[in-house]
Amino acid sequence: MRAPHPVLLALASAALTAAPAPLLAAGKTYVVTMKAMAFGPVPAGLRVGDTIEWVNDDVVRHTATAANKSFDVDLQPKARGRTLLTAAGVFPFVCRFHPGMKGVLRVARQ
Numbered sequence: 001m002r003a004p005h006p007v008l009l010a011l012a013s014a015a016l017t018a019a020p021a022p023l024l025a026a027g028k029t030y031v032v033t034m035k036a037m038a039f040g041p042v043p044a045g046l047r048v049g050d051t052i053e054w055v056n057d058d059v060v061r062h063t064a065t066a067a068n069k070s071f072d073v074d075l076q077p078k079a080r081g082r083t084l085l086t087a088a089g090v091f092p093f094v095c096r097f098h099p100g101m102k103g104v105l106r107v108a109r110q
């Protein structure tokens, strides 16, 4: 069971404390690999507070771009980037350079 996350304002005050409370309850990190011009499997069971680590294991540049523009991770070959999941919902995404590359993040509340 996860505690509800504090409001965003907590970030500023938390930075000043010795033991800052996390902005979101500690989530899990899941890797989604871009390889052979496709996104690898998107994990099930995603929750707010989890992080997607995008790994471009290809030899060309890719992005992971939400249809609603809530994230846009632009990765050179062999680069990696992160998306913190801050909202529940269903988030289709594509690679801006290769529209055939697509997937969907399904994120549940904490």
Ligand SMILES: [Cu+2]
Binding pocket: 061, 062, 063, 095, 096, 097, 098, 101
């Ligand atoms: Cu691409």
